[in-house]
Amino acid sequence: MAGEKTFYITTPIYYPSNKLHVGNSYTTVAADAMARFKRLTGYRVWFLTGTDEHGQKIQRQAEAVGKQPIVFVDEIVAWIRELWEELDISYDDFIRTTEDRHMKKVAAIFSRFYEQGDIYKDKYEGWYCTPCEAYWTERQLAGEKCPDCGRDVELIAEEAYFFKMSRYADRLLDHIEKNPEFIQPPSRKNEMVNNFLKPGLEDLCVSRTSFDWGIPVPFDPDHIIYVWLDALSNYITALGYGEQQSNFDLFWPADVQLIGKDILRFHTIYWPIFLMALDLPLPKTVFGHGWLMLQDGKMSKSKGNVVDPRVLAARYSSDALRYFLLREIPFGQDGIFSLENFITRINTDLANDLGNLVSRTLTMTDRYFEGALPTPTVTGPGDDELRHLALETPNSVEKAMSELKTSDALASLWLLVRRSNKYIDENLPWTLAKDPSGLPRLGTVIYNLIESIRFIAVLLKPFMPQTPESIFKQLGLENNNALQSWESLSQWGAISPATRVARGDDLFPRLNLQAEIREMQDGKTAGEEPEAEQTADEEQQGLISIDQFQQVDLRVAEIVEAEGIPKSDKLLKLTVLLGVAGKRQVVAGIAEHYEPESLIGKKVIFVANLKPVKLRGVQSQGMLLAAIAQDGSLALTTVERDMPPGSRIS
Ligand code: ME8
Numbered sequence: 001m002a003g004e005k006t007f008y009i010t011t012p013i014y015y016p017s018n019k020l021h022v023g024n025s026y027t028t029v030a031a032d033a034m035a036r037f038k039r040l041t042g043y044r045v046w047f048l049t050g051t052d053e054h055g056q057k058i059q060r061q062a063e064a065v066g067k068q069p070i071v072f073v074d075e076i077v078a079w080i081r082e083l084w085e086e087l088d089i090s091y092d093d094f095i096r097t098t099e100d101r102h103m104k105k106v107a108a109i110f111s112r113f114y115e116q117g118d119i120y121k122d123k124y125e126g127w128y129c130t131p132c133e134a135y136w137t138e139r140q141l142a143g144e145k146c147p148d149c150g151r152d153v154e155l156i157a158e159e160a161y162f163f164k165m166s167r168y169a170d171r172l173l174d175h176i177e178k179n180p181e182f183i184q185p186p187s188r189k190n191e192m193v194n195n196f197l198k199p200g201l202e203d204l205c206v207s208r209t210s211f212d213w214g215i216p217v218p219f220d221p222d223h224i225i226y227v228w229l230d231a232l233s234n235y236i237t238a239l240g241y242g243e244q245q246s247n248f249d250l251f252w253p254a255d256v257q258l259i260g261k262d263i264l265r266f267h268t269i270y271w272p273i274f275l276m277a278l279d280l281p282l283p284k285t286v287f288g289h290g291w292l293m294l295q296d297g298k299m300s301k302s303k304g305n306v307v308d309p310r311v312l313a314a315r316y317s318s319d320a321l322r323y324f325l326l327r328e329i330p331f332g333q334d335g336i337f338s339l340e341n342f343i344t345r346i347n348t349d350l351a352n353d354l355g356n357l358v359s360r361t362l363t364m365t366d367r368y369f370e371g372a373l374p375t376p377t378v379t380g381p382g383d384d385e386l387r388h389l390a391l392e393t394p395n396s397v398e399k400a401m402s403e404l405k406t407s408d409a410l411a412s413l414w415l416l417v418r419r420s421n422k423y424i425d426e427n428l429p430w431t432l433a434k435d436p437s438g439l440p441r442l443g444t445v446i447y448n449l450i451e452s453i454r455f456i457a458v459l460l461k462p463f464m465p466q467t468p469e470s471i472f473k474q475l476g477l478e479n480n481n482a483l484q485s486w487e488s489l490s491q492w493g494a495i496s497p498a499t500r501v502a503r504g505d506d507l508f509p510r511l512n513l514q515a516e517i518r519e520m521q522d523g524k525t526a527g528e529e530p531e532a533e534q535t536a537d538e539e540q541q542g543l544i545s546i547d548q549f550q551q552v553d554l555r556v557a558e559i560v561e562a563e564g565i566p567k568s569d570k571l572l573k574l575t576v577l578l579g580v581a582g583k584r585q586v587v588a589g590i591a592e593h594y595e596p597e598s599l600i601g602k603k604v605i606f607v608a609n610l611k612p613v614k615l616r617g618v619q620s621q622g623m624l625l626a627a628i629a630q631d632g633s634l635a636l637t638t639v640e641r642d643m644p645p646g647s648r649i650s
Contacts, residue, residue: 008251016076036462050095055227059213185332319464350508362503374443554649557606562596579646587620
């Protein structure tokens with residue numbers, strides 16, 4: 001549509017060399033919050049992520065576990081997609097550099113560079129860091145190691161194509177100087193200009209011949225196109241660059257390219273130069289964020305549970321993890337990830353501040369007004385201040401988000417959460433409720449609190465997609481798009497009195513810090529002891545130790561009740577008997593395969609120590625095991641002869 005506001009945001013495309021850790025997830029969660037915020041505020045958004053699958057590093061890792069590179073990456077890419085689903089990442093496209101749509105265009109880009117004289121053939125002799133896929137000159141090395149990652153480098157000498165970077169260096173310097181928003185935050189700009197551009201750019205080696213996992217140079221197929229030229233191009237190939245009437249026309253140049261500070265050089269020097277050579281405009285902003293660090297510095301998979309984002313999201317909820325990531329890293333700096341920081345944030349910000357506000361307010365509406373939102377009639381202390389702050393908060397959130405300061409955006413939203421809690425303490429609703437003459441004021445207090453919670457829920461949507469849904473449901477607004485919209489925040493008092501509200505379960509139950517640390521760190525400590533440590537090969541093959549297997553408490557369970565769940569075709573609510581451990585309620589996705597009545601009396605295999613979750617608002621305290629065939633048919637697993645409920649399976 002003409003005049004439509006568009007917004008194109010990208011994340012780095014990750015190497016599928018191993019499962020991602022919570023640090024990698026940070027970039028994608030931040031990009032997702034940004035994309036959701038822009039959608040909320042009326043933009044047509046395109047949000048791209050994906051995987052960077054070629055190169056020597058991937059080829060070597062695949063060889064190390066005896067797999068074809070494509071088989072190796074397919075498995076990890078599937079894991080990454082599941083991770084994004086579990087973290088509610090709302091990407092519009094996921095590009096894999098092994099896809100035809102990408103490879104063909106990269107080959108054409110390379111040919112164009114060659115034809116227009118940007119590329120020439122020569123011999124490369126110098127250093128290469130395979131983990132970073134980066135070339136280094138002798139002078140750039142840090143004591144014989146890679147200056148970026150500190151690991152060993154290899155000396156390579158091979159025939160190669162080179163890109164004439166110097167042709168474009170002055171134009172790039174000029175662009176950087178004239179467009180202060182191009183490299184963000186500004187401190188990163190000086191680093192690039194002073195360390196790389198001003199000393200003079202060397203021509204860049206853009207092909208390799210000593211391995212074959214990549215895109216061949218179309219006119220010289222012994223050469224494989226340098227993996228960074230291949231990877232960086234994803235931001236335009238995914239949009240359909242070179243095709244007629246594609247998203248490229250609509251969305252390029254990108255508004256924000258979000259990356260970690262480790263890959264700034266590739267994105268603010270190589271990438272803009274390639275774009276200039278293609279005669280294309282440069283992205284408006286390349287934003288290099290800080291790192292999420294562990295207390296002892298490095299973040300790696302061998303640290304066990306604490307860095308596995310899927311373990312964290314499954315145990316503490318995706319919303320809690322997203323909140324932590326978006327709140328904890330201050331603008332442009334590094335942040336520390338520790339279980340202690342994480343649990344403390346959940347307990348203070350989510351359980352005490354937000355959770356308490358919602359549960360106290362809804363409990364009072366239930367108790368004093370039988371769940372019907374009262375009409376505000378009598379003004380009193382704190383009303384004006386609460387209203388002004390609520391009306392101001394969308395502006396402060398928007399301002400912080402326009403600078404990608406997700407932490408500041410959440411901090412300003414929490415001012416409203418805390419102000420609302422203070423409003424309760426100022427007005428003492430339980431005292432007002434004691435005397436009938438206090439009821440009109442009590443009604444106003446409750447109305448204002450509910451309206452403030454509505455503002456908070458709308459503003460939370462980009463950051464924590466699930467929690468607002470639960471709040472809107474409690475406020476009786478689950479189907480009311482108008483009152484969930486950004487526009488509705490321009491007016492205080494939009495929610496109509498007499499709306500039926502209903503208190504739900506606590507949004508974020510308080511956690512016991514010591515118990516969590518014990519449970520989660522135990523996994524980590526065990527993983528760090530030499531005898532229990534998995535080798536990289538074992539981990540790649542998905543092997544687990546007997547200790548890991550025994551962490552799952554499997555039991556025989558007898559199904560004693562079964563019924564459908566309203567508005568769900570897939571789910572059944574079951575009650576199972578676990579012998580002396582009593583009964584459990586569980587939600588199972590088997591409604592398309594079993595009639596509820598047919599399940600009564602069946603003895604099935606049950607995972608008894610899963611953390612409870614809510615599915616469609618129904619508490620589920622475990623999981624039934626089932627076999628699922630490729631055609632989608634499903635059969636519950638059971639025991640070969642009758643066994644008492646509660647029997648342990650080992
Ligand atoms: O570099 N804290 O992929 P990659 C925060 N394929 N962010 C972190 C982090 C941490 N501790 N560790 C990693 C590549 N990241 C290339 C990119 S793009 C054309 C090609 C994030 O799998 C951060 O955004 O090594 C970093 O830039 C990215 O993960 C690196 O991912």
